[in-house]
Amino acid sequence: MSSVDHAVHVHRDDEGSRMGMWLFLFTELLLFGGLFLAYAVYKFSHYQEFHLAAKELNTLFGAINTIILLTSSLTIALSIAALQKGKRELSIFLQLITILFAFAFLFNKYIEWSAKFHHGLFPGSETLLEKSNGEILFFGLYYAMTGLHGLHVLIGIVIIGVMTFFTYKNRITHNNYVRLEAAGLYWHLVDIIWIFLFPLFYLIT
Amino acid sequence: MSSNENHSPGFGIYFLVWFALLILTGLTVAVAGIKFGALTIATALTVASVKSYLVLTIFMHLKVESRIFKVFVWLALFFLIVSFVLLFSDYTFWQIGD
Numbered sequence: 001m002s003s004v005d006h007a008v009h010v011h012r013d014d015e016g017s018r019m020g021m022w023l024f025l026f027t028e029l030l031l032f033g034g035l036f037l038a039y040a041v042y043k044f045s046h047y048q049e050f051h052l053a054a055k056e057l058n059t060l061f062g063a064i065n066t067i068i069l070l071t072s073s074l075t076i077a078l079s080i081a082a083l084q085k086g087k088r089e090l091s092i093f094l095q096l097i098t099i100l101f102a103f104a105f106l107f108n109k110y111i112e113w114s115a116k117f118h119h120g121l122f123p124g125s126e127t128l129l130e131k132s133n134g135e136i137l138f139f140g141l142y143y144a145m146t147g148l149h150g151l152h153v154l155i156g157i158v159i160i161g162v163m164t165f166f167t168y169k170n171r172i173t174h175n176n177y178v179r180l181e182a183a184g185l186y187w188h189l190v191d192i193i194w195i196f197l198f199p200l201f202y203l204i205t
Numbered sequence: 206m207s208s209n210e211n212h213s214p215g216f217g218i219y220f221l222v223w224f225a226l227l228i229l230t231g232l233t234v235a236v237a238g239i240k241f242g243a244l245t246i247a248t249a250l251t252v253a254s255v256k257s258y259l260v261l262t263i264f265m266h267l268k269v270e271s272r273i274f275k276v277f278v279w280l281a282l283f284f285l286i287v288s289f290v291l292l293f294s295d296y297t298f299w300q301i302g303d
Binding site for chain 2: 077
């Protein structure tokens, strides 16, 4: 009987685990915060050129990717709620949908960047180096910031993929889903960063 | 373990927040078309902040987390804002020519 008792009372501190994830997210805030600082200063020192350079970006692509990412944030939040209600299959389905949205986001990014490369607009290209300093800075920040964000989306796909596997294998369950919550927190942060990147790069024309 | 059981909200609130986020996105895109001058960027950042607030409180469950989580988030944001303020108070005295 005592062994059964032990099995039930495994020490677990879910709140501590979530706090650990939040602390990690604060370091991410600093990482992107530094880039946003650089953006802010150069935007002020090269006001007109940033306007001009932003005209090269396709607002429709940016808006579609915003909708995709916001919806993927919804599906990952729903997947946690589904598991809380004991709906395991629905949770797995919603996690897979989230991964699908993440791939769609990256696919759009790929199309978008390919078009830019096709027009000779990539870091260090001749076409770009002929432009003004402000425009070179704009595209440098654009590739660095959306690139780093894209890398986070890619990492998010791997993390959520692992969580889906864990849920499938019953290692994440109705009463033990803190890892899925942590993955969700990460995914929402990626969403929040895009919420700021979108207007700052696509909508300042 | 017990801390998990106090937040098991329905699906409805998530759909509602998602819908609000889409409306706000549409609003930013629409407003960007209007010539507001310096206000354009301020409006865009305000809307982005409102969107982030919704994601943080509802999607990221900050609303139902214990108080220390909120204190930490505000503290992190405070230091981010401090770094912006310090940078711009310094930047005012720079001369970036070329």
